[in-house]
Amino acid sequence: MPRLEEHCWSCSCSASVKTQELSSARWVVCKTAEMMSIITSVLSHAYGSLHSLQSANLIRRGLVLFIVGVVLALVLNLLQIQRNVTLFPEEVLDTLFSSAWWIPLCCGTAAAVVGLLYPCLDQHLGEPHKFKREWASVMRCIAVFVGINHASAKLDFANNVQLSLTLAALSLGLWWTFDRSRSGFGLGLTTAFLATLIAQLLVYNGIYQYTSPDFLYVRSWLPCIFFSGGVTVGNIGRQLAIGSTEKPHND
Numbered sequence: 001m002p003r004l005e006e007h008c009w010s011c012s013c014s015a016s017v018k019t020q021e022l023s024s025a026r027w028v029v030c031k032t033a034e035m036m037s038i039i040t041s042v043l044s045h046a047y048g049s050l051h052s053l054q055s056a057n058l059i060r061r062g063l064v065l066f067i068v069g070v071v072l073a074l075v076l077n078l079l080q081i082q083r084n085v086t087l088f089p090e091e092v093l094d095t096l097f098s099s100a101w102w103i104p105l106c107c108g109t110a111a112a113v114v115g116l117l118y119p120c121l122d123q124h125l126g127e128p129h130k131f132k133r134e135w136a137s138v139m140r141c142i143a144v145f146v147g148i149n150h151a152s153a154k155l156d157f158a159n160n161v162q163l164s165l166t167l168a169a170l171s172l173g174l175w176w177t178f179d180r181s182r183s184g185f186g187l188g189l190t191t192a193f194l195a196t197l198i199a200q201l202l203v204y205n206g207i208y209q210y211t212s213p214d215f216l217y218v219r220s221w222l223p224c225i226f227f228s229g230g231v232t233v234g235n236i237g238r239q240l241a242i243g244s245t246e247k248p249h250n251d
Contacts, residue, residue: 061240062112068112068236072102072142072229076149077103113238114191114230121183122238138239141178144234149175152221160214160221167224175231184234191230192223 009096148170175185196218203209203217214220 028156058116061237062116064240065115065237066108067110068115069233072111072234073104073107076146079150079153092100110191110195111233114187115240118184118187118234118237119241121187122181125183133239133242135239137178138235141174141232141235143202144170144174144177145228148228149225151227152219160212160219164219164221164224167221171224171228171231174228179231179237184231186229187234188227193228195226195230196223 005125006031148167151170152163152167155163155166157166175188179185179188199222200217203213210217210222215222
């Protein structure tokens with residue numbers, strides 16, 4: 001009998017121990033699940049805050065680039081009209097800066113797209129652009145671009161080929177002086193090709209016209225202007241991207 005009692009007592013003790021171990025394991029699992037839920041909530045909140053901050057920076061940079069594109073379009077297009085390089089219908093000449101309303105909007109939108117693409121492409125290629133990354137260099141780049149556009153309207157050459165070659169050399173010089181990146185050169189060429197194609201379609205449909213066209217309804221030096229403009233806007237976009245990433249670090 002004593003042996004039977006000892007056996008029953010040991011069985012009850014082992015069952016009690018197993019029950020305690022099972023409840024402890026359940027408690028650990030519940031607490032682990034709670035901790036994982038808290039960590040997941042914190043991480044998702046942090047990701048949402050970071051995503052909203054990045055979206056706000058993207059919108060802010062796009063707005064600045066849009067305004068820059070609108071201002072440059074108004075000023076540079078006025079230069080072209082005054083020198084009779086581009087011709088618009090008479091009713092357009094009475095509007096703001098003697099420019100069609102859609103030109104500043106289109107140029108502003110294009111500037112925002114190109115300016116945002118430059119830093120994105122740099123990041124995608126894993127080649128952060130660090131050549132002359134300061135606002136003084138960007139302002140000099142803008143001044144050179146305005147000078148190239150001014151030269152296209154003011155300089156008189158014996159033929160358009162000489163003017164086109166001169167502007168092509170100046171545009172490549174602008175890229176080499178202020179950019180020197182493969183992504184900048186590639187996006188500049190893409191911008192020049194697409195913008196020239198759109199200009200040709202607009203002239204073909206009678207929206208406006210160029211005096212003395214020598215390259216499929218437009219002037220042969222027009223791609224040079226678009227190339228240098230793409231490089232200039234790209235430099236502005238890169239500098240804005242650097243500024244937006246440095247602000248949180250400095251705080």
